[in-house]
Amino acid sequence: MYQLTGVAKRYHKGRRTIAAVQDLDLTIADGEWLAVQGRTGHGKSTLLNLLGGLDRPCDGTVELDGTSLGALPETQLTRVRARKIGFIFQTFNLIPTLSAAENVEAALIPLGTATAARRAKIAAALDAVGLADRAAHLPSELSGGQQQRVAIARALVKEPKVVLADEPTGNLDEDTRDDIIALLEQLWRERALTLVLVTHDSSIARRAQRTGVMTSGHLTIRQDSTNR
Amino acid sequence: MFFVTYARRELRQRMRQAICIALGLALGAGLVITVAAASAGVTKAQARVLGTLYGAATTVTVTGPKWQGPSTSPKGTPEPGFGLHGPEICVVGGKCTSAAGKTLSTIDTLNEGISVSRVAAAARLPGVAAAAGGIFLSESSTSWPKNAASTARKSSIPRSGAATPGGRPPALPGGGRSGGYPLEGVDTGHPTLGPLGGASLISGRLFTAADAGAHVAVVDSRFAATHRLTIGADLPIVGPADAHGYTPAIKFTVIGIVRQAAGINPPSVYVPLKAAQDLLWIQTGPSSLHGKVTSIYLAAASAADVPAVTAEVTRLLPGTTVDSTNDLASQVAGSVKRAVELAHDLGRWLAVLVLIAAFAVASLLTMAAVTHRAAEFGTLKALGWRTRRIIAQVLGESLAVGLAGAAAGIALGYAGAGIIAAVTPSVSATVGLGDLLGGHSRLIGGSPVQTAVVPLHPSVSASLVALAVLLAVAGALLAGAFGSWRIARLRPADTLSRVA
Numbered sequence: 001m002y003q004l005t006g007v008a009k010r011y012h013k014g015r016r017t018i019a020a021v022q023d024l025d026l027t028i029a030d031g032e033w034l035a036v037q038g039r040t041g042h043g044k045s046t047l048l049n050l051l052g053g054l055d056r057p058c059d060g061t062v063e064l065d066g067t068s069l070g071a072l073p074e075t076q077l078t079r080v081r082a083r084k085i086g087f088i089f090q091t092f093n094l095i096p097t098l099s100a101a102e103n104v105e106a107a108l109i110p111l112g113t114a115t116a117a118r119r120a121k122i123a124a125a126l127d128a129v130g131l132a133d134r135a136a137h138l139p140s141e142l143s144g145g146q147q148q149r150v151a152i153a154r155a156l157v158k159e160p161k162v163v164l165a166d167e168p169t170g171n172l173d174e175d176t177r178d179d180i181i182a183l184l185e186q187l188w189r190e191r192a193l194t195l196v197l198v199t200h201d202s203s204i205a206r207r208a209q210r211t212g213v214m215t216s217g218h219l220t221i222r223q224d225s226t227n228r
Numbered sequence: 229m230f231f232v233t234y235a236r237r238e239l240r241q242r243m244r245q246a247i248c249i250a251l252g253l254a255l256g257a258g259l260v261i262t263v264a265a266a267s268a269g270v271t272k273a274q275a276r277v278l279g280t281l282y283g284a285a286t287t288v289t290v291t292g293p294k295w296q297g298p299s300t301s302p303k304g305t306p307e308p309g310f311g312l313h314g315p316e317i318c319v320v321g322g323k324c325t326s327a328a329g330k331t332l333s334t335i336d337t338l339n340e341g342i343s344v345s346r347v348a349a350a351a352r353l354p355g356v357a358a359a360a361g362g363i364f365l366s367e368s369s370t371s372w373p374k375n376a377a378s379t380a381r382k383s384s385i386p387r388s389g390a391a392t393p394g395g396r397p398p399a400l401p402g403g404g405r406s407g408g409y410p411l412e413g414v415d416t417g418h419p420t421l422g423p424l425g426g427a428s429l430i431s432g433r434l435f436t437a438a439d440a441g442a443h444v445a446v447v448d449s450r451f452a453a454t455h456r457l458t459i460g461a462d463l464p465i466v467g468p469a470d471a472h473g474y475t476p477a478i479k480f481t482v483i484g485i486v487r488q489a490a491g492i493n494p495p496s497v498y499v500p501l502k503a504a505q506d507l508l509w510i511q512t513g514p515s516s517l518h519g520k521v522t523s524i525y526l527a528a529a530s531a532a533d534v535p536a537v538t539a540e541v542t543r544l545l546p547g548t549t550v551d552s553t554n555d556l557a558s559q560v561a562g563s564v565k566r567a568v569e570l571a572h573d574l575g576r577w578l579a580v581l582v583l584i585a586a587f588a589v590a591s592l593l594t595m596a597a598v599t600h601r602a603a604e605f606g607t608l609k610a611l612g613w614r615t616r617r618i619i620a621q622v623l624g625e626s627l628a629v630g631l632a633g634a635a636a637g638i639a640l641g642y643a644g645a646g647i648i649a650a651v652t653p654s655v656s657a658t659v660g661l662g663d664l665l666g667g668h669s670r671l672i673g674g675s676p677v678q679t680a681v682v683p684l685h686p687s688v689s690a691s692l693v694a695l696a697v698l699l700a701v702a703g704a705l706l707a708g709a710f711g712s713w714r715i716a717r718l719r720p721a722d723t724l725s726r727v728a
Binding site: 045046049052054055074075078079081082083085087089091093095096097098102105106107109110111115154158166 | 229230233234237238240241603604606607608609610611612613614615617719720721724
């Protein structure tokens with residue numbers, strides 16, 4: 001469970017100070033799907049970085065299962081990311097020189113998983129996203145949708161507690177977008193994931209349990225969320 | 229396995245860049261090998277030249293002071309002259325006789341003697357492994373034809389000719405000709421300590437301790453060829469003058485023929501030390517060499533001991549000239565000197581510059597690659613990779629490039645050494661012996677300069693190969709370290725937002 005209390009994140013740009021996130025109080029329950037919307041530059045990605053331990057808050061605390069991520073030393077924070085958090089990026093962020101299977105394998109390296117177990121997990125993850133037959137393909141040999149599926153397999157292969165998706169369909173066409181969201185929704189349900197998904201797309205946001213809107217660093221939870 | 233696959237794929241992806249870095253490092257390492265190999269070859273050549281001229285590289289040579297005796301010859305000394313009736317031989321304090329059809333042979337030294345007891349004292353100095361005395365003499369002869377011109381004007385006749393051994397003696401007034409050859413008295417207990425040390429035995433044998441005082445000789449191959457000497461042949465050497473100025477020849481038996489390096493003008497004849505002491509034509513008075521030597525050859529225990537031995541022996545034997553191979557090396561001229569300068573100065577700095585350039589290029593390219601891969605590293609950090617794991621990955625790639633560069637560098641180094649050996653198969657060394665041996669060279673044949681030609685063999689040693697590998701790998705890792713520093717400073721949130 002995430003517990004964010006009085007979280008603020010400021011950036012300095014020259015003499016200017018930009019408040020990316022301000023006075024943020026938020027609780028995200030285990031297994032919850034929270035969609036975050038908002039205009040560009042209003043702090044959505046910053047919030048995701050704070051949740052993922054990629055950034056530390058200037059004020060307040062971001063707790064995951066009772067552990068304040070901002071207070072953890074870098075090595076422990078890295079360990080939290082390796083074990084508990086899966087990331088999905090808008091630009092897929094696959095390593096171009098590695099095959100689909102090797103990209104998925106990259107997520108298991110920090111865990112020190114044994115080779116045999118690693119192979120089984122990779123096969124299962126690719127199978128789960130429907131790319132079992134594309135394991136040896138390089139990202140450049142895959143379509144955008146397939147690349148994002150590989151990225152999803154990479155995020156899920158370590159069986160994380162949390163998946164943080166930053167506009168995962170932002171670079172995809174409409175049909176592929178629906179496929180990917182359907183896949184994410186299916187995996188969220190099957191694996192009881194905590195899913196925080198940043199999106200501009202209201203139709204996707206509506207499929208989440210709760211929707212929040214970031215405006216000038218402030219998060220407002222919309223009361224008309226689907227809440228399924 | 230993942231580590232290797234990842235590195236291999238990355239290097240293949242950046243093939244051109246990796247090749248560029250590896251080639252830069254290879255060029256630097258190759259140049260270091262070539263220069264060092266050439267330098268080692270030149271040093272060996274120089275040592276060989278000096279060894280040929282003066283014995284082993286650890287030899288310290290002590291030469292007695294130059295002859296400071298009376299300007300007039302002692303009574304009984306036969307001297308060439310020119311009288312009213314043409315060339316004549318005059319005995320100091322005695323009468324003159326016509327020189328027509330006669331040959332005047334004398335044997336001489338230009339150095340004052342050093343007591344043999346000092347040889348023993350020098351042998352006891354710390355750092356001295358062995359010591360031997362030597363006598364450097366010059367046999368000179370002047371001969372006139374029976375019909376020696378009587379109309380030639382009176383003029384001075386040099387005591388010794390300028391001809392080299394075996395060479396045609398220059399003409400003298402009255403139709404006479406003079407010639408001569410250098411002769412070395414060798415301590416038969418240490419026959420290879422001294423000029424004979426640099427010679428190669430091509431026939432017969434060298435001296436043994438049993439030869440002390442015996443009338444046996446080892447001759448230089450060129451001298452042997454000129455005088456048609458073989459093993460067992462008789463070699464007459466002029467002995468001391470009697471009361472009438474008559475210098476009867478003493479027969480020596482040739483027991484060995486040796487060869488010195490090409491261009492060297494070594495002693496033509498080597499005889500046991502005791503026999504050499506007996507040969508000197510002045511056998512009485514202060515210039516007598518009985519119980520004396522003109523040179524002391526000291527073998528230092530190691531090359532490192534040479535400076536200390538030089539200092540000690542200088543203190544022990546004041547007034548003498550002490551030379552070591554260290555001193556002599558600085559007086560060697562010719563292409564070997566130019567090669568030394570080239571290898572030590574230009575080559576070394578060129579190698580250093582190329583290495584610095586290679587390191588700089590490798591560092592810049594690695595930094596550029598890391599910047600290009602910032603999003604990749606940010607993603608890996610987001611996946612839970614520790615910074616040091618990513619750095620290890622980058623350093624591993626750099627190491628692979630460095631090893632490839634080292635392998636290519638070794639090949640380049642061998643090729644460079646081969647080219648040098650092909651282009652410069654030999655080097656010459658010119659040494660001013662007059663300064664070094666207290667004027668002996670004037671007796672050797674008139675020229676104070678000797679030139680030796682020795683083969684140049686650039687040698688690539690295992691340690692040199694290891695050094696090249698070390699340099700190439702160090703350069704690559706240095707470049708990788710710059711990249712690693714950049715990675716360590718990367719904030720994943722920044723790189724990911726930049727990509728987004």
